[in-house]
Amino acid sequence: MVASELRPQVDRVWNAFWSGGIANPVEVIEQITYLLFVRRLDEVYTSQLRAMGRGIAVGQPVFPDGVDERGRPYNDYRWREFTNRSPQEMYEIVGEHVFPYLRRLGAEGSSYARNMKDVRFTIPTPALLAKVVDLLHDIPMEDRDTKGDIYEYMLGKLATSGTNGQFRTSRHIIRFMVELMRPTPEDRIVDPAAGTAGFLVAAGEYLREHHPEIQVDAGLRRHFDTAAFTGFDSDASMARIASMNLLLHGVENPTMERADALAEGHLGGGDYTLVLANPPFAGSLDYETTANELLRVVKTKKTELLFLARMLQLLQNGGRAAVIVPDGVLFGSSKAHKELRRILVEDHKLDGVVKLPSGVFKPYTGVSTAILLFTKTSSGGTDEVWFYDVRADGFTLDDKRTAIEANDLPDALTRWLSLSKPASPELDRPRTAQSFTVPKSEIEANGYDLSINRYREIEHEEVEHRSPEEILDELDALELEIAEGLRGLRAKLRGAA
Template sequence: MLTGEVRNKVDKIWSDLWAGGISNPLTVIEQLTYLMFIRSLDEKELENESFEALSGEKMPKIFPEDEEGQELRWSKFKTKDARIIYDIVGTKVFPFIKAMNGANTTAFSRYMQDAMFLVPTPQVLQKMITGLDELYEHDIKNLDMQGDLYEYMLGKLASAGQNGQFRTPKHIRDLMVDLIAPTPNDKIVDPACGTAGFLVSSAEYIREKYEAEMTSEQWEHFSGEMFSGYDTDRTMLRLSAMNLMLHSISQPHIDYVDSVSRQNNTASAYDIVLANPPFTGTVDAESINENLRTITDTKKTELLFVALFLRILRKGGRCACIVPDGVLFGSTKAHKSLRKELVENHQLQAVISMPSGVFKPYAGVSTAILLFTKTDAGGTDKVWFYDMKADGYSLDDKRSPIAANDIPDIIARYHNLEGEADRQPTEPSFLVDKSAIEANDYDLSINRYKEVVYEKVEYDKPEVIMTRLDELSLDISSKMEELRGLLGE
């Protein structure tokens, strides 16, 4: 999470752009992100050069090795005169990053084609470069900077939280990835990818677990086919493409697709779905794909997306997704039919109830994580419920780090469900039989099954309490008389 000092520095850069004449917050975000990306390319090149020097192994180059190519690097132009920097970035660096992948088949080059360099003056650009450099070098080392910075900046948009464009916190994404445990052979998709956070978390997990043993074919799969994402916002697609490229995923399938519409007919294509779909609106009934409405006849996006996940997964494919609590207990026919589909026709493994502060300061809605496997043949026997009370951060708008954190316990228990067999509904986690869920109209709210134990408190009889009060009163009176005697001496 960003500290107050870092936020102040970001605000300063933001106000410089604002004062320079860029009043659209999304344009500010885009211009800052382009500069962050330009700097990150140079950082990656410096890493490659360092590795090459140590190992003697030839590494691929991002920038041309001639003098003109080298002046495109952040470390080479950042100390020059403001007017020279402006000329280099506007006329050389920007065209370079727009065309750096060459062929128009890559996600990055496709969605960068209509990107525009809109920093108004050399002075504003210099302030942005100096400000970002200071952030990177002094404040935000070893953090998921692009995401955290973008999340903070997105909070300035009037539409944040209204159109669902707020970012899932990294520790929640990492939790979901850890629970779903992707492998180097899986195909992973996020049909509402935003800045590609879930895909990046998946890539980090696979690198951490399997890097030493991955084959060349698996690495090739990793750099492209493994990761797919859809969104309906070209700005998000550009940010996704940049983010993924910086995580060695150079050829992801990032596409402009309205996931729940008729234009998306993808089916049985993926092994894993990881998503936090928009759940604040409805879509035009005419545009909804009919095969989603056979599962849940609704215009509510939160229900349609879960139906979509079932359709795009292969048989045996797994999903971890975030849903608002209403999906768990909603009483409409559409809500019930979706829950029945998950429980009866597929294998619902877990419902993890999260505290309502997880998405603050952008939204205070209560949410849950659903984990299920597509089977088309049932398989739900018992469903694991977990009542998460803390995620390592305060649940107010500040979201400050705290000691209380259920996430390690959730991961350990989910990967050992046999050990949960004897847990009681009075405990934070427990298993519920499918028959009980069926009897409760497929209600998946943890409060339906959780039992609260009330501690019995024994009180003395009223006359005993009154006698005790009388004794206390006499004692106080005697002490007061004693005090008066002392004062009179």
């Protein structure tokens, strides 16, 4: 979470928009993001100038020499330049020059260019722009971690989250899922319901931390900046915000497309090695809007089941996935629910089920959820399924979600990683433990039910009861004691009279 001293600064930026007449939270996020991106471009350009000063080739500079078609020097597009102009001149530079430049900045045909072609500058007055720029200027954005925290805090202000089955996934849950999957520099990672690209950003941060060779190997760096990250979202605003989020986190040319992952259309079937996602589970869709290739796998209107079918289609054989699903996917009794679970267990390799506490997505929703961990094989491979019951995730399970010490996520990660080692203790844990494994044959016999409570054994503590005779003797003694007390009390009362 963004440091407490920075949070009020971000709140002041947000409140400036609201008091200035922009009340749509998505629009606020977009306008802030565009300005942060312009500031980021100036940072990149400054680095390019330093490199060129040392004789290092940098390719195409962010801001070319000379002037634009209206005679304005490109140098005026820089954050450090226009923020020192009068409010009126700054408003003209940003609205009439910088934003049109943003629309044509991406490579022709790139997802950035497609997402940014509709970029609009909607700040209504020079005074509001000047106020927002001053507030943003005071927020330190040099450190990538701080920049990411600030951006995540702003994304958390999306008041519309939680509608239509969509809600923001907490960063610590995203990070936990990324660590479970351990992305590699060669992975092609996809999120078919990307939202603001939280999973893709976290995967990028994991790769930077655990694979520093990306920074020195030109081929790995090129893959990281281009093919490693792909996201789809049906909402144009979310696609734009996601593109900017990835760019602000140092991914130079990700693929972030506006597309409905459940509709007809080619999303790159079999192109990906890792899925990380928390797809919406709003309920039902019309068959007419759903891809026939998905309905052939599982005939349903349930979005959570259709997204799982799409993920299997997106992955190549050997590709793996960590996906958040509502509990109903684990034990739903409909034909579609049972068939989808059968496909995961019999046709592919279901690796694990991590049960999450029911309050983990509050205040957006109190729905119970779990993380499915599976590998696409198209030839089976499930021998045993690992179950873990997360009872605490480091935060209270009420609407406030206050940080606490109790946190099972590190233990769950440690136990999961131990499964790949010989003679893992996870294989022998009793069904009364917080984690245990269940053989495929037992899951099959239970109609492919994946609820942890189906297989958990409750350990009843043996209580030793006293004999009836002993209890009666104790009652006799108490009655004698009470009778003796009453006699003494009567004697005292007579003496007082």
